Amino acid sequence: MESEEFLDEVLSRVKSFLASSQTESQIRPSESHASLARTSDLNLPLEGRGLEAALDDIESVLRNSVRTTAPGFMNPLWGGLSIASIAGELVTAATNTAMYTYEIAPIATLIESSILKRIAELADFGTSQGTLTTGGSNGNLLGMLCARQAKFPMSSHAGFDGTNMVAFVSEESHYSFSIASNVVGIGHSNLIKVRCNEHGQMRPDALEEEIEYALAEGRIPFAVLATSGTTVKGSFDPLRAIAAVAHKYELWMHVDAAWGGSCLFSSQHRSLMDGIELADSFCWDAHKMMGIPLICSAFIVKDADVLKAVCSNGNTAHYLYIESGEDLDLGRYSLQCGRRNDALKLWLAWREIGDAGWASMLERFMELAHYLEERVKNHASLELMSERMWTNVCFRYVGDSSTDERNRINAELRQRLIQDGRFMVSRSTIDESIILRSVIANRSVTEESLDAFLDCVVSLGKDIERGLPQQ
Ligand SMILES: Cc1ncc(COP(=O)(O)O)c(C=O)c1O
Missing domain, CATH: 3.40.640.10 (Type I PLP-dependent aspartate aminotransferase-like (Major domain))
Structure with missing residues (x-):
């Protein structure tokens, strides 16, 4: 395979990966560590496998990666992507x-x-x-x-x-x-x-x-x-x-x-x-x-x-x-x-969007964080765990549980959320209480995706509560 054809093929796979990240409900591969480690071919061969085989490897990497541009990804303090900056990465590598x-x-x-x-x-x-x-x-x-x-x-x-x-x-x-x-x-x-x-x-x-x-x-x-x-x-x-x-x-x-x-x-x-x-x-x-x-x-x-x-x-x-x-x-x-050359991707993104574009993007993030915060505050089964200043929204599921049960429930809830694979937020602790921290730093997040996220949290929380031993 010629290198030009190879690059076209790579780009086409990357494009499908990014497009499907906006529509696929699963943002995290469901395979367990043991299974992924067993089934992945990670060997470094004695004889080269050629460019065509590299395409198979790329497919496998994309298939087994977390979709960090998906609307359900609110885990670390980053997510989503500027397309111009992806071009910057490519040109940085090429030059x-x-x-x-x-x-x-x-x-x-x-x-x-x-x-x-x-x-x-x-x-x-x-x-x-x-x-x-x-x-x-x-x-x-x-x-x-x-x-x-x-x-x-x-x-x-x-x-x-x-x-x-x-x-x-x-x-x-x-x-x-x-x-x-x-x-x-x-x-x-x-x-x-x-x-x-x-x-x-x-x-x-x-x-x-x-x-x-x-x-x-x-x-x-x-x-x-x-x-x-x-x-x-x-x-x-x-x-x-x-x-x-x-x-x-x-x-x-x-x-x-x-x-x-x-x-x-x-x-x-x-x-x-x-x-x-x-x-x-x-x-x-x-x-x-x-x-x-x-x-x-x-x-x-x-x-x-x-x-x-x-x-x-x-x-x-x-x-x-x-x-x-x-x-x-x-x-x-x-x-x-x-x-x-990490500057190029920022420079391209900045020139594409401008100071004004950055401003409206982060003002939108703040609006969405406010929306999530208000929904949490007004939900009988949820509790906001810290006053919001930025786009971090820290909360926990309380349902009908007693104070003593809440850490166990929220630890389990986070675990099940990850297994469920549609949403990713991080787990943290505030004053000894286990909480969920969602952050808005991802252009794909919308009011609808936040609603679906809270529905998922509440439904998992209720399931866990139902499974708790009666006092
Ligand atoms: C407040 C704060 N400072 C520094 C860092 C470290 O940044 P980096 O991951 O780029 O090293 C983080 C990471 O999340 C952070 O939250």
């Missing part, structure tokens, strides 16, 4: 290059630079620098590394003793900060979890209390890590008030806007991140709400020199960087060497 130097990635470098500049503008960040990273987790790591660098400018060169250093994060923050605290060298126990209010937002007064406490103990605070859009509740920390505390103690302020950063596009919802311009750095995942294929994530920092120092290689990469590229080579601002 296969690495983002370290302008020399090897001329147009890609200009595209990434223009995207970073625009994202910084959205946050009123003034002059800034940034990089596309491998995700929000990596963006948070970079934020902490920059904070460490700003406090101890020699640390990137001579290393440092992190045992007495402390950073402050909301108790609702993403787990990547724990991993980052290990990598940065302070360890998990030096990441202080600051108490939140009843809406899941970091309390600025509690932050100040923790800083004072740490100082009194002779510890060295170096970073305040706020969140815009927490993973479970979708809460936004009050950035302006937090910045006032961070500035008072001269601490670096990083904002994890991986999930909520998209609000910056909407004049209606931008106020959720009021005060972002006062931070030193932030990260944002375009692969979450914008329907850009994973991975597409930005890290932006006001002081370019700090990021450059964090990513400095001590001039050992003489085989890569030469003087003429000094101002252009993006590799000087990245922890990676080889790095994909």
Whole structure:
């Protein structure tokens, strides 16, 4: 088979997969792990099987994949796809290059630079620098590394003793900060979890209390890590008030806007991140709400020199960087060497839809989340488990069950929902209660699909209740 014919065939299969994802009711293959592992041919052969056989493999992969563009997919903080960005993925693969130097990635470098500049503008960040990273987790790591660098400018060169250093994060923050605290060298126990209010937002007064406490103990605070859009509740920390505390103690302020950063596009919802311009750095995942294929994530920092120092290689990469590229080579601002052109897919999608298109898309997501929230609130068998600020809707089935039975019912319900295969939402815990978290970040979701989802939840909940032993 010729490569052109092969590519046409691949595209035709991908097109059918995407089209059928809008109509197929099952979004998750029903085969068990044991059966899939037994029946899949995963062997790497001694003799090549040729391109035609690759088509069979592709069919099998598509058949056994979760349909993440389907309306029933509301599980992680991403879903749905921008078609323009799929083209970006394809062209990125076809033009296969690495983002370290302008020399090897001329147009890609200009595209990434223009995207970073625009994202910084959205946050009123003034002059800034940034990089596309491998995700929000990596963006948070970079934020902490920059904070460490700003406090101890020699640390990137001579290393440092992190045992007495402390950073402050909301108790609702993403787990990547724990991993980052290990990598940065302070360890998990030096990441202080600051108490939140009843809406899941970091309390600025509690932050100040923790800083004072740490100082009194002779510890060295170096970073305040706020969140815009927490993973479970979708809460936004009050950035302006937090910045006032961070500035008072001269601490670096990083904002994890991986999930909520998209609000910056909407004049209606931008106020959720009021005060972002006062931070030193932030990260944002375009692969979450914008329907850009994973991975597409930005890290932006006001002081370019700090990021450059964090990513400095001590001039050992003489085989890569030469003087003429000094101002252009993006590799000087990245922890990676080889790095994909993740900018292209975002750039194509952005040009297709425009700022206004992004704004209406996320305003529609908010409308749908409001619809779901209201339906939950008004349903006698369901209970909303946290006030909604973003598109996370956290709830549980209560039916006629007693309080003691609810965790068991909702754990079982989530399990049966996954087996049922029509809808996917995640399971989480709020104050010891097991809950279902559905998020709207998928262009295929509609009021009708949300109605069908709740019908399914209630029907499964009733079945489980009926099966419970009588008290
Ligand atoms: C609030 C928040 N920050 C950071 C991350 C990590 O992002 P990524 O998966 O891109 O590493 C997540 C992931 O869901 C998140 O919810």
